[in-house]
Amino acid sequence: xxxxxxxxxxxxxxxxxxxxxxxxxxxxxxxxxxxxxxxxxxxxxxxxxxxxxxxxxxxxxxxxxxxxxxxxxxxxxxxxxxxxxxxxxxxxxxxxxxxxxxxxxxxxxxxxxxxxxxxxxxxxxxxxxxxxxxxxxxxxxxxxxxxxxxxxxxxxxxxxxxxxxxxxxxxxxxxxxxxxxxxxxxxxxxxxxxxxxxxxxxxxxxxxxxxxxxxxxxxxxxxxxxxxxxxxxxxxxxxxxxxxxxxxxxxxxxxxxxxxxxxxxxxxxxxxxxxxxxxxxxxxxxxxxxxxxxxxxxxxxxxxxxxxxxxxxxxxxxxx
Amino acid sequence: xxxxxxxxxxxxxxxxxxxxxxxxxxxxxxxxxxxxxxxxxxxxxxxxxxxxxxxxxxxxxxxxxxxxxxxxxxxxxxxxxxxxxxxxxxxxxxxxxxxxxxxxxxxxxxxxxxxxxxxxxxxxxxxxxxxxxxxxxxxxxxxxxxxxxxxxxxxxxxxxxxxxxxxxxxxxxxxxxxxxxxxxxxxxxxxxxxxxxxxxxxxxxxxxxxxxxxxxxxxxxxxxxxxxxxxxxxxxxxxxxxxxxxxxxxxxxxxxxxxxxxxxxxxxxxxxxxxxxxxxxxxxxxxxxxxxxxxxxxxxxxxxxxxxxxxxxxxxxxxxxxxxxxxxxxxxxxxxxxxxxxxxxxxxxxxxxxxxxxxxxxxxxxxxxxxxxxxxxxxxxxxxxxxxxxxxxxxxxxxxxxxxxxxxxxxxxxxxxxxxxxxxxxxxxxxxxxxxxxxxxxxxxxxxxxxxxxxxxxxxxxxxxxxxxxxxxxxxxxxxxxxxxxxxxxxxxxxxxxxxxxxxxxxxxxxxxxxxxxxxxxxxxxxxxxxxxxxxxxxxxxxxxxxxxxxx
Numbered sequence: 127x128x129x130x131x132x133x134x135x136x137x138x139x140x141x142x143x144x145x146x147x148x149x150x151x152x153x154x155x156x157x158x159x160x161x162x163x164x165x166x167x168x169x170x171x172x173x174x175x176x177x178x179x180x181x182x183x184x185x186x187x188x189x190x191x192x193x194x195x196x197x198x199x200x201x202x203x204x205x206x207x208x209x210x211x212x213x214x215x216x217x218x219x220x221x222x223x224x225x226x227x228x229x230x231x232x233x234x235x236x237x238x239x240x241x242x243x244x245x246x247x248x249x250x251x252x253x254x255x256x257x258x259x260x261x262x263x264x265x266x267x268x269x270x271x272x273x274x275x276x277x278x279x280x281x282x283x284x285x286x287x288x289x290x291x292x293x294x295x296x297x298x299x300x301x302x303x304x305x306x307x308x309x310x311x312x313x314x315x316x317x318x319x320x321x322x323x324x325x326x327x328x329x330x331x332x333x334x335x336x337x338x339x340x341x342x343x344x345x346x347x348x349x350x351x352x353x354x355x356x357x358x359x360x361x362x363x364x365x366x367x368x369x370x371x372x373x374x375x376x377x378x379x380x381x382x383x384x385x386x387x388x389x390x391x392x393x394x395x396x397x398x399x400x401x402x403x404x405x406x407x408x409x410x411x412x413x414x415x416x417x418x419x420x421x422x423x424x425x426x427x428x429x430x431x432x433x434x435x436x437x438x439x440x441x442x443x444x445x446x
Numbered sequence: 447x448x449x450x451x452x453x454x455x456x457x458x459x460x461x462x463x464x465x466x467x468x469x470x471x472x473x474x475x476x477x478x479x480x481x482x483x484x485x486x487x488x489x490x491x492x493x494x495x496x497x498x499x500x501x502x503x504x505x506x507x508x509x510x511x512x513x514x515x516x517x518x519x520x521x522x523x524x525x526x527x528x529x530x531x532x533x534x535x536x537x538x539x540x541x542x543x544x545x546x547x548x549x550x551x552x553x554x555x556x557x558x559x560x561x562x563x564x565x566x567x568x569x570x571x572x573x574x575x576x577x578x579x580x581x582x583x584x585x586x587x588x589x590x591x592x593x594x595x596x597x598x599x600x601x602x603x604x605x606x607x608x609x610x611x612x613x614x615x616x617x618x619x620x621x622x623x624x625x626x627x628x629x630x631x632x633x634x635x636x637x638x639x640x641x642x643x644x645x646x647x648x649x650x651x652x653x654x655x656x657x658x659x660x661x662x663x664x665x666x667x668x669x670x671x672x673x674x675x676x677x678x679x680x681x682x683x684x685x686x687x688x689x690x691x692x693x694x695x696x697x698x699x700x701x702x703x704x705x706x707x708x709x710x711x712x713x714x715x716x717x718x719x720x721x722x723x724x725x726x727x728x729x730x731x732x733x734x735x736x737x738x739x740x741x742x743x744x745x746x747x748x749x750x751x752x753x754x755x756x757x758x759x760x761x762x763x764x765x766x767x768x769x770x771x772x773x774x775x776x777x778x779x780x781x782x783x784x785x786x787x788x789x790x791x792x793x794x795x796x797x798x799x800x801x802x803x804x805x806x807x808x809x810x811x812x813x814x815x816x817x818x819x820x821x822x823x824x825x826x827x828x829x830x831x832x833x834x835x836x837x838x839x840x841x842x843x844x845x846x847x848x849x850x851x852x853x854x855x856x857x858x859x860x861x862x863x864x865x866x867x868x869x870x871x872x873x874x875x876x877x878x879x880x881x882x883x884x885x886x887x888x889x890x891x892x893x894x895x896x897x898x899x900x901x902x903x904x905x906x907x908x909x910x911x912x913x914x915x916x917x918x919x920x921x922x923x924x925x926x927x928x929x930x931x932x933x934x935x936x937x938x939x940x941x942x943x944x945x946x947x948x949x950x951x952x953x954x955x956x957x958x959x960x961x962x963x964x965x966x967x968x969x970x971x972x973x974x975x976x977x978x979x980x981x982x983x984x985x986x987x988x989x990x991x992x993x994x995x996x997x998x
Contacts, residue, residue: 157880164517165883167898167907167915168593168630176590180646208509208516209665210647219665275700283704290705291696296668390697395666399697403507406846408876 134432138425149417150194153410154187160207160408181207181410194414203418204411208404213415216400221419223293224389224396226308228381230316232374235324240370243331244358247366250336258328265325274318274391281314288313291393315392319385323377330373335366368435375431379424494681494976496673498997499690502987503702503711507666507695511652513632514591515645519896523715523984524669524693525632528654530679530989532562532579532628539741539792539981541625541900544679544990545633547610555619555936561611565678569659572637576612580604581636583614583627589645597627619934621941622903629899657686657993669693680993687976687996706733706969713974715987717966719848720779726969734972736979736986739792740964742895743785746841746857747958750920752889754831755839759818760866761956764890765804766811767860774962777852782962788952789901790963792981795942796901801949803959811864822865829865838867839889844878847893848964854892882917891917894964897983902941903933905948909957918957925951973998 161177178184182193197204203213246258282290289295294307338344339362347357386398393399397416404412509518513525534544543549545566550559566574583601586594600620605613616623635653642648652660657680658671670692677685694711696702703722705711707729718726718735726733746768748755755761770784786803789796804810815821820829820837829837841857843850850872858868868890873881882888898908906929907913911921928948935941968985970977975998978991986992 156876158876158884162879162884163875165879165915166517167904167913168596168626169517170596170599171914173590173592173595176595205647208518210510210512210515211665216665278701278704283708286708290708290710291701292667292694295710296664296692296694297662297670391701393694393696393698393701395695400666402697406875 134429138429142421142425145421146198146414146418147191149421150191150414151187153413153417154190156408158408159183160410163408198418203415206409206412208407208409208412213411216412217397217415217419220395220397220400223394224382224385224398227312227315227319227385227389227394227396228378230312231319231323231381232378234316234320235327235377236370236374238320239324239327240331240367243328243370244335244363244366246328246332247335247339248354248358255332258332262325262329265321266329268321270318270322271387271391273321274314274388277314277318278391291391293395311392311394315385315388315394318388318392319381323381326373326377327370330369331366334369335362338362338366341365364438368439371431371434371438375427379420379427382420382423492975492998494687494994494996496684496687496689496996498688498974499692500688500713500974500995500997501711502691502693502713502715503696503705504693504715505696505699505702506716507697508669508693510650510665511660511663512645512648512650514586514594514634517592519983520716522632523987524671525652525654526656526984526987526989527658527671527691527992528652528656528660529632530656531630532560532633533625534629534988534990535741535899535980535982537980538794539899540795541629546624546628549624551621551624551936553936555621555623555934556616558614558616558624559607559611560614560624563679564610566655568635568637568655569653569674572635573609574633574655575609576606578633578636579612580606581640582631582634585634585639585645586631591645592631594627594631597623597631619936621934621936622900625900626904656989658691661690666695668695677993686993688992691992703969706971709971713970713986714968715985716968717964717985718969720781720967723781723967723969732972734970734977735967736970736977737965737967738979738981738985739783739790740894740966741790741792741897741899741981741983742964743790743898743960744782744853744892744894744962744964745958745960746890746892747918748890748956749886749888750918750957751886752839754835754837755889757818758954758956759814760820760837762804763811763814763818763864764861764866765956765959766807766814767857767864767866768803768959768961769806769856769860770961771806772856772860773853777856778849778962778964780965781849781967782964785960785963788949788960789905789945790898790960792963793901795938796945798942799946799949801946801953803953803956808860808863815864815866820865827862827865828867836867837865838869840869840871841890841892842871842873842878842881842888843892844875845872846875850892857892883915886917886919902938902945903935905929905945906933909952920955920957922951922955922957925955 160181161174161183182190205211206213206216209216242258246255249255278290281288289311293311294304298304299307344357344362347361382397385396386402389396389398390402397419400412401416404416504520504523506520508521508524509516510521511525513522530545532544532546533541536542545562546560547563548561562576568574582594583598583604587598600616600618600623602615602617607613614623638653639645657674657677659674661670661672663669670690673686673689675685676683680686693715696705699719699722702711702714703718703725706714706726723735726735748761750756770786774782774784783791785791787797787801791797815829819832822829831837841854843854854870858870861868882891908915909925910916910929911926925948928944928951932941932944932948935944966985970986974995976995977986978994979986980988982988
């Protein structure tokens with residue numbers, strides 16, 4: 127086990143290093159640069175040169191890369207071009223909001239997706255299963271911004287039940303009222319992301335449950351006279367969960383940066399919106415920092431997923 | 447088994463009906479509670495009074511409170527209430543004094559004597575004096591701070607006459623020195639920045655001297671400004687009316703409009719897209735819209751490096767295919783006015799001469815090209831030049847420009863009626879800058895200028911042959927001479943004369959076809975009154991106007 131984890135961590139480190147190197151150069155090989163973007167008759171070439179120097183963009187890309195790595199080793203992600211704040215500070219302002227949303231969405235998706243998936247598998251081919259399948263298809267194919275606006279229009283504008291945007295009403299209230307306010311603001315973005323994500327969890331659970339229910343050991347369990355509910359809960363569910371866990375891991379990893387549209391429409395101050403804003407301003411350090419967080423979250427989620435799966439199914443050899 | 451099926455159907459229908467009835471139940475009280483408090487008919491005639499909290503929605507995230515580091519409009523908008531500009535715009539978009547009380551420019555445009563209002567102080571109690579003005583001029587150049595570095599570059603020395611009067615001595619005549627730096631560069635608190643030697647990374651907390659002070663903020667989320675008691679320049683020394691102004695960021699303009707409609711936000715700080723305006727216009731008793739013409743304009747320009755486009759006849763023919771009515775009314779859906787003069791009609795003094803671009807005339811364009819020897823010999827609908835080169839051009843534009851697809855397509859369709867083939871080339875902003883501004887590898891571009899102010903004295907920065915922004919790479923000695931003259935002629939009437947000459951030459955040369963001026967529209971709740979708007983940078987948030995807004 128220890129050997130496996132060491133090996134896994136080494137591999138993760140390599141993946142991390144390669145991914146940040148690729149993103150470093152992709153970002154810097156974009157045409158133009160943040161200073162050129164300020165096409166402005168009021169800005170002379172001298173000021174533009176001073177800005178390039180301030181941002182460290184007067185150096186070659188190789189030099190910039192070495193500086194970046196050196197800083198990274200010291201735990202320094204650089205300074206934002208836009209706000210002149212340390213990137214770590216910028217990201218730490220946004221990350222908790224994204225994690226909050228992610229946490230709510232994953233819990234909800236699992237709590238709803240798994241039982242319905244199992245139910246659907248149990249009633250395979252029946253009317254209820256077909257109905258669930260239709261709903262799943264709609265869920266998978268729905269256009270997220272459309273859904274977001276539909277919710278906004280219905281719940282904020284028409285029924286006036288929920289706030290339109292932001293993570294809380296400024297200035298923030300204190301204590302429990304603040305928590306309630308945040309939760310109220312989180313409902314619509316969570317609901318949007320939940321609708322977009324629950325379908326895949328439900329579908330994976332259903333399909334893998336159907337596969338498992340056809341296995342020999344399930345038939346053995348039935349023939350021994352074990353009750354259906356017990357067969358499913360004790361014998362089938364654990365094994366059927368493996369694809370679901372993989373999907374959940376992937377979903378969590380990508381949701382850290384993937385909720386750009388949802389975060390923008392609901393004015394949610396998370397990482398997705400930060401990436402969007404930084405792309406349009408070509409704020410290299412913030413982009414780079416966000417990608418580091420993204421790479422880390424995907425890598426960490428992968429390791430955790432593998433460990434959980436190995437724990438569930440001892441047949442999967444960790445040494446592999 | 448059959449029983450189960452029925453049970454399942456029953457369950458599903460119960461869930462559905464519960465959801466539907468749940469919605470219906472929620473519906474009734476919500477609709478009822480919507481009425482009280484939002485019946486503006488009750489509070490029509492009300493007197494301005496101190497009090498009230500205004501929530502402003504903006505679509506962009508301010509970069510930082512230190513406006514002199516970045517030229518970000520959202521930061522400047524918030525800070526214009528905290529650090530008001532020396533000069534502001536009037537209804538004709540001319541610069542007029544605000545923090546400045548009076549000024550005098552010497553006949554040779556070398557010495558500026560500027561007097562500021564008394565009684566102003568920084569929000570920490572330190573008096574606001576011309577010491578701060580002198581300091582800013584020096585500091586901005588020393589640390590190459592944004593606009594300030596260029597705008598104060600010609601200051602040779604400053605002389606403090608007394609607490610409220612300062613003299614700026616310039617190294618070369620500059621007629622727009624005060625109207626540029628006084629409009630664009632915020633004055634810095636000397637007592638804070640004299641101890642700062644790395645202003646780019648200094649964490650400035652928003653200390654100002656305006657009618658509002660920074661109370662509280664979380665970057666990217668909200669900014670709360672608080673009223674300053676008895677601010678001398680607003681409402682006869684009472685100060686502004688509104689107690690607090692809270693700026694909130696809504697990246698999506700449609701979400702911002704919904705927030706205005708359900709009362710979470712009172713006014714849009716950012717200009718609204720047409721569709722959003724129409725939503726607010728549907729409820730005229732609750733919401734108002736203030737519209738103002740932009741200080742910028744949309745234009746097509748030609749790259750003279752392209753051999754065919756360097757022929758004036760080709761440029762003139764293309765100018766004749768531009769249908770401004772269709773662009774403004776169909777493509778931009780009425781959200782702009784036509785601009786058929788080289789200088790924007792927002793500046794009435796400069797367009798009184800009515801010197802216009804060639805009018806829309808496809809037949810005329812065809813005739814002109816026939817005469818110039820461009821004809822379609824092989825019958826493919828595209829004309830050819832003398833050496834057989836096709837009149838075929840790429841039109842490059844940024845996908846992020848509003849209504850741009852319709853604009854490009856209308857332009858293309860009309861040009862093709864004159865036998866000129868146009869290939870559309872939509873790109874992202876970074877690619878656009880690279881191709882158009884840096885490499886200058888394009889044929890025709892179409893885009894908006896955000897702000898072109900003081901056109902009587904400042905156009906040399908975009909139209910002079912050696913200007914960095916002469917992306918057209920054209921050279922015209924007469925235009926250069928006129929632009930130079932206008933920048934050093936202290937008499938306004940004479941400058942207008944010079945710019946009329948410039949416009950006459952410009953519509954012959956045709957390096958750029960200026961086509962439309964956008965109408966910026968801002969929505970507000972009728973719970974508030976006293977709104978005013980002039981052409982400027984910040985719409986309804988301009989400090990001189992916002993201090994008059996009050997809660998009904």
